[in-house]
Amino acid sequence: MRNRDRVKTSFASLPTQAAVTEEPWPPTPPVLGAHEPVAAGRVPWPLLVGFTLVFLLFWLAPPLEGLKQSARFFPVALHTVMETMAIVVALLVFAVCWHAHDTPRASGLTVLGAGFLAVGLLDLAHMLSYKGMPDFVTPASPEKAIDFWLMARYASALTLLAVALRPWRQRLESIPRGGLLALVLGGVALACLLRLLHPELFPRTFIDGQGLTAFKIASEYGIVALLLVPAAVFLRDWRRGADYDAGSLFTAVVITILCELCFTLYSNVNSLFSLLGHTYKVIAYAYLYRALVVAGVQAPYEQLNREIGIRREAEERSEFLAYHDALTRLPNRRLAADRFRGAAAQGQRSGSRVALLFIDLDNFKAINDSLGHLYGDVLLTATARRLVESVRGIDTVSRQGGDEFLILLTDVGDAESLTPLIERLLERIQEPCRHEGHELISCASIGVALYPDDGEDFDTLLKKADMAMYRAKGAGRNTFRFFDTHMDAEVEERLRLRNGLHRALDAGTLLLHYQPVVNLATGAMEGVEALIRWRGEDGQFIPPARFIPVAEESGLIVSIGDWVLGEACRQAARWHADGHTGMKVAVNLSALQFRRGDVERSVVEALRKSGLPGHALTLELTESILISDTEQVLSVIRNLKRLGVRLAIDDFGTGYSSLSYLKRLAVDTLKIDRSFVGDLARDPDDAAIVAAVVTMAHSLGLLTVAEGVEDEETRRQLHALGCDHAQGYHFARPLPAAEITRLLSEAGLPHEPALAG
Known part of the structure; x- marks a missing residue:
């Protein structure tokens, strides 16, 4: 470890802090512009009950009979003020509906606005017609006022019925907005002209001294009957949480019904019931207006606020995620x-x-x-x-x-x-x-x-x-x-080797050398082990210990292994063609070839292209292969055995081999690692290990090959222990194929006679 200045802050006694929670932040925002239902509004049940009780009190209480007949409660001035208020609210309803945000896509608003334009105009005609007002084309009279009243009330009831029976947000496509407005204005004008110019066409509704006619009372009950339908619909929609203010519309309809009931009971136009009925009408209009402000003004405004909030939240989330990890909320x-x-x-x-x-x-x-x-x-x-x-x-x-x-x-x-x-x-x-x-x-x-x-x-x-x-x-x-600085050099070296290996596959700078495998009993060369060599750009050989780990780390070992397998089989086939049919070639396989490559296909392809018989090929497996995905390895090995290929366990005794693996894999040869062979002549423990391995192998019907034989004494002791084959520098270094061919043509190794002795 390098020497540095002493630390300025002690880490051994640092305070701790918690800054990570398991809850993800921020929550996933909803889709921008998605419609969210407007609150259906509250129904003021106490108010409705109170209004109903007041109506019943005035209607049913006998002591109030004298008050009911009095003409002092509703003078013309008060009547005019209340009608003016109702007209203003009706026209406000029209204005809000007509210019509301939802108008292009909500027929409920459009129909309601057009209908209450008609109601407001007819209420104006009613106000100009009752007794005590100046002449409106024709002299004012109770019947004239009542006729315009009934027209306005039926216009109101039919409008609310149409709004209730059509889905609130259904598009109004059959009649364009301009056409609907012209139709309403034309209808109002026609109704006014008929009443003003042809009053005889209208039934009697009021008789001085007698009060309301049966037609007038029946007409009011007809309005009540029409209003019961929208009342039921609005109440149902309110309970379901409709996307419009169904609660206010329901309240307006109920109060309107009470209003109409009041106008079935009065005996003169200035009575208490007339005052009560007009009061209910103004309040009902106010609730209508409230519903429209919610739907046409408040709702779009709230929707805009929601969308602004959603967009702001999305921007904050985007900014957060630009600098933080979404899962842990840590900085990125x-x-x-x-x-x-x-x-x-x-x-x-x-x-x-x-x-x-x-x-x-x-x-x-x-x-x-x-x-x-x-x-x-x-x-x-x-x-x-x-x-x-x-x-x-x-x-x-x-x-x-x-x-x-x-x-x-x-x-x-x-x-x-x-x-x-x-x-x-x-x-x-x-x-x-x-x-x-x-x-x-x-x-x-x-x-x-x-x-x-x-x-x-x-x-x-x-x-x-x-x-x-x-x-x-x-x-x-x-x-x-x-x-430390050595790591830089190592990384650069590994990168250089990796890039060089990529080029070597195409440039042909990879080649094979072959180390003879000798029968210890006869001294004859019965096979070779194929060993890869790489000649660098400077012409010097790069040791396998340097580039093989890089090849495995980078995955190049798969393609390099396929090349080695194919080249070794081709060379062995040439020796067989030259008459050396007893020659066998051994090829090492890495664990990565089993995991990432298709070993079975590679072996089949190499044997097919070279023409080498399967029994002439030995595949040397490292013990690490045996502990990774054993069932898959066993399946591949069984298929290879069917091809006649022989199997050897390389470096036996240094890894994870067990007798159960040897039995299940049906191997043919155990290769005794050089770590047990190098000191065989001097270390009795190594001699005991080798003797045990040879005895065990023979008892299982397996051959043994000792690696790393460097001297004659080691060769003799291995032979004495019963080892079958050996390889090492004592016999020959790994040689190019041409040198092995020369040795085969000379019928043995240079010192072969000494081996037979």
């Missing part, structure tokens, strides 16, 4: 980079450092794959909370994406001072997280880079913290590493 990489710039500027002024921690959960994929993404989200949220609780308020915890987090620590000193905090982070991450009966346990690998030592910009620090995190994973996971 963009905001972390912005905060780094501020921390770096402060660090320059104070002479302090900024630390960037790159955190990757080690077993997150296993949890996601086994339990599902919901459990993965729970674990990520819990991890985010623990990270926030473990750092100071001036620090930043960020989610990089997936199962990766960043922590930006400001105002820090040397690397050693960060160790207690990082160790605490590792402990907090390992704490169990329980969800729906499952216990989720994770661990993490952490890489650390410091500003300005390791870089002066965010992207450079992020890259180097990432390198250090992968070094921590390589060190066994659940640990941390600080960046």
Whole structure:
């Protein structure tokens, strides 16, 4: 670990803070412009009951009989004021409906407005016609006033009936708005002309000294009958929560019914019932107006406010998501980079450092794959909370994406001072997280880079913290590493090798060397192991130990393995064609080829194209293949065995092999690892292990091959222990195919006679 300045702030005693909640923020907004129902309005039941009781009191109470006949309660002046109020409200109803926001798409408003224009005009004719008013074309009289009254009331009742029976928001397409207005004005004009010019066409409604006629009373009851239908409809819609103010419309209709009942009972136009009826009419109009203000003015305004609120919320959500992670609500990489710039500027002024921690959960994929993404989200949220609780308020915890987090620590000193905090982070991450009966346990690998030592910009620090995190994973996971300059060189080297391997497949700079496999009993070369070699651009060979791990990491090992298999089979087929039909070739397969490639297809294709018989090919399997998806591996191996291909377990004894695997895989050969062979002549433990392996193999009917034979003494001892075959520098180094061909033509290895002795 590098020496740094001592830390300025102690992390061992930092206060904790909670800044992450499990609730997502912000909630998903509704679709902009979506229609939301207007409140149906409240029905003032106490008011309706009170009005009804007043009406019944005036109607049924015997002591009030004298008051009912009096002509003093409703003088002309008061009558005129109340009618004027009713006319004004009716015309306001028309104006609001006609210019309301909903008019183009709501027939309820259009019909109501047109109808009450007619009602207002007919009420005006009524006001100009009752006794005591100046002549309106013809002399004023109670009958003239009553006729216009009945016209206005029927216009009102029919309008409310039409509004109730048509869906409120059904488009009015049969009659255009201008045509509807002309029809209403024409109808009112025709009614007025008929009454003014031909009064004889209208039945008697009032007789002086006698009061109302039967026709007049029946007409009022007809209005009441018509109003009962919209009252029932509006009450039903109010109970269902209609998208218009059905409550106010219902109230207006009920009060209008009381109004009409009053006008079946008076005996003179200035009586108490006439006053009560006109009072009810004005109140009913007021409730109509209220319903229209809600539907035509208040509702659009509220809808506009809702849409503005929704849009503002969407903008805030968009701004939030631009700088935060939606799941954990942590800052994202963009905001972390912005905060780094501020921390770096402060660090320059104070002479302090900024630390960037790159955190990757080690077993997150296993949890996601086994339990599902919901459990993965729970674990990520819990991890985010623990990270926030473990750092100071001036620090930043960020989610990089997936199962990766960043922590930006400001105002820090040397690397050693960060160790207690990082160790605490590792402990907090390992704490169990329980969800729906499952216990989720994770661990993490952490890489650390410091500003300005390791870089002066965010992207450079992020890259180097990432390198250090992968070094921590390589060190066994659940640990941390600080960046050092050697990591840069390693990454550059791996990148260079990866790019070179891509080119090598096309450029033909990959080639095979073959190491002889010798029968220890006869000294004869019975086969070879194909070993890949790579000649670099400078003409020098690059050791397999350097480029094979890069090939596996990048996935190139699959295509490289297919090439090796095909090339080895072609070369072995040539040797068979030259008469060396006993030659066998062994090819190594990696675990990645089993997981990502189609091994069976590759083997079949290589044998078919080369013409090599299956028994001449040996596939060497590493023990790591046996512990990954065993059933799938067994299925592939069974199919390969049907082709006659032989199987060998490479480096036996160093991995995870078990006798059950040997039995189920039906292998043919065990290759004893060089770690047991190198000191065979000097280490009795190695001799015992080799003897045990050979005995076990023979008891199972398997052949044995010892790797790494470097001297004659080792060869003799292996032969004495019963080992069947061997390979190593004592016999020959891996050789080009031409050299093996030469040896075969010379009928053996250069020192073959010595081997037979």
